[in-house]
Amino acid sequence: MTTSLRIAWRGSRQLLVLAGVMAGLALVSLVGLIVDDRTVLGQPVWLKPFKFGVSFVVYGFTLAWLLGQLHLTGLRKKVKNVSVTVLAVSSFLEVAVIVLQAARARPSHFNSATDFDDLVWTSMGVMAGFILLGSIGVALMLWRGGTPDPAVTTAVRFGLLLLVAGMVQAFTMVVPRPEQIALDTDMQGAHAVAVDDGGPGMPLTGWSTTGGDLRVGHFVGIHGLQATILFALALSWWVRDAARRVRLTRVFAGAYAGVLVLVTWQALRGQPLVAPDATTLAAAAALVAATALAGALAWRLPRPSGQITVTERIMVQDLHDNPDLVEKA
Known part of the structure; x- marks a missing residue:
C-alpha cells in the first residue's frame, strides 16, 4: 500500500x-x-x-x-x-x-x-x-x-471511454421532464423515471424500486475504469499469454459497455433495476450469450507469431537499460 x-x-x-x-x-x-x-x-x-x-x-x-x-x-x-x-x-x-x-x-x-x-x-x-x-x-x-502490461493498457483505454460515457450519461438527469415544466415545480430534472424522486429505494444506493433510475447507469459508467483495470490485473495471475489477456480484456470491456447501455435503457423505460420485464431479461440474456461466445473465441485464438510475452518484454528492456548484463552473460 x-x-x-x-x-x-x-x-x-x-x-x-x-x-x-x-x-x-x-x-x-x-x-x-x-x-x-x-x-x-x-x-x-x-x-x-x-x-x-x-x-x-x-x-x-x-x-x-x-x-x-x-x-x-x-x-x-x-x-x-x-x-x-x-x-x-x-x-x-x-x-x-x-x-x-x-x-x-x-x-x-x-x-x-x-x-x-x-x-x-x-x-x-x-x-x-x-x-x-x-x-x-x-x-x-x-x-x-500506456503501461508495461498491454492488457492493463487496454483496460485503461476502454475504462476511460466508459468513465466519460458515464459522466455524459448524467446529463440525461438534468433535462426537466414535460410534467415538471407544465407544473413549474421546484424540482427541475430528476434521476427517477415514471415516478417521483424520493420514493422507495434500494438499501444504501437509494436506487428506485418502483420506477426507472438513471443513477444506475451513471454509477456503472464512472466506475468502469476501476472494473476494467481490476479485471486485467486479475487475469495476470492466471493467464500468461499477453495477447490472450488483451483479447479477454476487450471482451470484458465490451460486455461492461453493454451493461451500461442495458441499465440506462431499462431506466429510461421506467423499470426498476430489481424488476426487469421480459424484454429487458431477453436483452440481458443476449448480452451474456454474446459475451460467452466472444470470450471463448478470445481464449482459443492463437498468439500471433513473433509476439513476445510481458515477461520477455521486461527482460529485453532490462538488457537494453543494462548492457553490462549482456557482457557478463
Whole structure:
C-alpha cells in the first residue's frame, strides 16, 4: 500500500489530496448517518455526501495511481497538471455544495425552490462540466502513455471511454421532464423515471424500486475504469499469454459497455433495476450469450507469431537499460 501511495503521489498530489479529503468526508458522513435522523426526499441527509465521498476516494486515487505510471515532459506534463488541478478543484467544490445542502436538509440536485437553491444547482452543473473537461484531459494523457502490461493498457483505454460515457450519461438527469415544466415545480430534472424522486429505494444506493433510475447507469459508467483495470490485473495471475489477456480484456470491456447501455435503457423505460420485464431479461440474456461466445473465441485464438510475452518484454528492456548484463552473460 505504501508503494501505491508513493506512485499516486508522484502521479498527482492534487488528486491524492482530494482522495484524502473525501475519505475524511466519508467518515464524517458515516457518523452523521448514525446521529442525524433528518431526511431529504425520504433518504438520510448524510447518505449522499457519504456516497460521493467514497466515490471520489476511488476515483481520485485510481487516476493519481495511473498517472504515476507515466513519465511526462514538456507540453504533456503541463496539460496533465492543468487537467488534474481543474478536476480536483471542481470535484471539491461540487461535493462542498452537496455537503452544504445536506447540512441544510435541502435537496442538492434538481432543486430550484429558492434563488439560493437554484444558484447551488446551477453551480453544480458548472462544476460537473469542469469535472468532465478535466477528466478528458487526464484521459488523453493516460491514453497515450500506456503501461508495461498491454492488457492493463487496454483496460485503461476502454475504462476511460466508459468513465466519460458515464459522466455524459448524467446529463440525461438534468433535462426537466414535460410534467415538471407544465407544473413549474421546484424540482427541475430528476434521476427517477415514471415516478417521483424520493420514493422507495434500494438499501444504501437509494436506487428506485418502483420506477426507472438513471443513477444506475451513471454509477456503472464512472466506475468502469476501476472494473476494467481490476479485471486485467486479475487475469495476470492466471493467464500468461499477453495477447490472450488483451483479447479477454476487450471482451470484458465490451460486455461492461453493454451493461451500461442495458441499465440506462431499462431506466429510461421506467423499470426498476430489481424488476426487469421480459424484454429487458431477453436483452440481458443476449448480452451474456454474446459475451460467452466472444470470450471463448478470445481464449482459443492463437498468439500471433513473433509476439513476445510481458515477461520477455521486461527482460529485453532490462538488457537494453543494462548492457553490462549482456557482457557478463
